[in-house]
Amino acid sequence: MAACRNTARERMEHSAAARVLDPIAQFQLYEDYLDSKVTPMDLFYSKSRELARKLVEHGRKGTVLSREEFEEKKAAAQIAEAAKSNTFYNRNQPATLASAGKELKDNFLKALAEREEANRSGKMTSVIFIRDHNTVGQEVSGYIDYAHRLKTQDFEPYFSGKKRLMPGRSDLCHKEHRAATPAPALASTSHLQQGRVARFTYTVCSVLRGKKAVADYYNWKTQVSTSNSSPNFEVIYNDPNGLLFKNTRDKKILNVDPLSGPGEDSNRTLLQSDLYIHVVIYDHSIRTV
Numbered sequence: 001m002a003a004c005r006n007t008a009r010e011r012m013e014h015s016a017a018a019r020v021l022d023p024i025a026q027f028q029l030y031e032d033y034l035d036s037k038v039t040p041m042d043l044f045y046s047k048s049r050e051l052a053r054k055l056v057e058h059g060r061k062g063t064v065l066s067r068e069e070f071e072e073k074k075a076a077a078q079i080a081e082a083a084k085s086n087t088f089y090n091r092n093q094p095a096t097l098a099s100a101g102k103e104l105k106d107n108f109l110k111a112l113a114e115r116e117e118a119n120r121s122g123k124m125t126s127v128i129f130i131r132d133h134n135t136v137g138q139e140v141s142g143y144i145d146y147a148h149r150l151k152t153q154d155f156e157p158y159f160s161g162k163k164r165l166m167p168g169r170s171d172l173c174h175k176e177h178r179a180a181t182p183a184p185a186l187a188s189t190s191h192l193q194q195g196r197v198a199r200f201t202y203t204v205c206s207v208l209r210g211k212k213a214v215a216d217y218y219n220w221k222t223q224v225s226t227s228n229s230s231p232n233f234e235v236i237y238n239d240p241n242g243l244l245f246k247n248t249r250d251k252k253i254l255n256v257d258p259l260s261g262p263g264e265d266s267n268r269t270l271l272q273s274d275l276y277i278h279v280v281i282y283d284h285s286i287r288t289v
Contacts, residue, residue: 024065024070024073024074024077025074025077025078025081027070027074030067030070030071031053033065033070034053034056034057034064035049035053037056037064038052038053038056042055042056097113097116097117097120098116098150098154098155098156098158098159099112099113099116099155099159102159102160104159106273106274106275107271107272107273108271108273108275108276108279109158109159109275111269111271111281112128112146112155112158112159112165113159115146115281115283116150116155119146119147119150120147120150120151122147122286123285123286124147124283124284124285124286125145125146125147125232125233125247125249125283125284125286126146126147126281126282126283126284127143127144127145127146127172127233127245127254127256127281127282127284128143128144128146128165128279128280128281128282129141129142129143129144129256129278129279129280129281129282130142130144130165130166130167130276130278130279131276131277131278131279132164132166132275132276132277132278133277134166139277140166140167140174140175141167141175141278142166142167142168142171142172142173142174142175143167143171143172143173143245143256144165144167144171144172145171145172145230145231145232145233146281147232148230148231148232149165149171164275169226169228170228171228172227172228172229172230172233172235172245173225173226173227173235173243174225174226174227175225175226231248232247232248232249233245233246233247233248233254234246234248236253241255241257241260242257243256243257244256247284247286249286250265250286250287252264252265252266252284254266254282254284256282258280262282263284265284265285265286265287266282266283266284266285267282267283268280268281268282269281269282269283
């Protein structure tokens with residue numbers, strides 16, 4: 001309710017500001033405009049408001065717009081105010097959420113839904129680590145910039161279960177692995193084992209990365225690694241501490257090493273999911289002044 005009152009007050013203030021910036025917008029009729037130029041002394045000597053208006057209109061009171069000029073300026077002012085109002089309205093509308101109305105059962109999809117609005121609005125930037133098998137049975141792992149994916153992809157199929165979210169070669173880090181560097185076995189999904197696998201994946205990402213990227217992606221069978229910086233994160237792959245992601249807005253570092261803290265304004269959430277072998281979400285909160 002308070003939000004509605006605030007929005008209404010903001011609209012009124014916006015409209016008032018528009019009238020101040022374009023004084024023509026405050027007059028409904030040309031006669032109202034002429035009346036603004038008429039003084040009490042004019043009315044006293046002319047004895048008629050209509051005569052006083054005509055004196056003003058015909059230039060006896062300085063530079064005055066003709067009726068045609070007034071109508072043109074008023075129409076232009078109305079168009080400009082309407083455009084500004086539409087921009088204001090659209091800016092204050094909540095983004096349509098792909099997860100809205102979906103009955104989500106898996107912990108991973110629930111976690112994505114909880115973070116969707118914050119990532120769309122820019123309050124938070126989340127990095128998703130996924131390790132699982134791709135459509136041809138190869139084991140891959142990678143880091144995904146969630147906010148960037150939301151802007152570039154339709155997430156409705158993911159939330160509805162029609163598609164599975166998987167890291168790709170355009171994400172922050174993508175890894176493909178051959179048998180030369182075997183991945184640790186994951187017989188169960190305990191947090192301890194997942195932490196060990198995450199550490200192994202993190203180490204391989206750090207050692208095998210070949211170029212910069214948005215996220216890090218790794219295919220365990222082919223041993224191919226790619227990295228790409230995204231609009232939200234710069235991939236740092238030559239730091240002594242290993243693979244790091246630098247937020248492009250506040251310049252703070254997100255550390256994805258499972259044996260280290262994630263960094264200032266960041267936290268790590270390890271999830272149990274029936275859809276993936278291993279899932280971790282790193283959330284970085286953006287402070288606003």
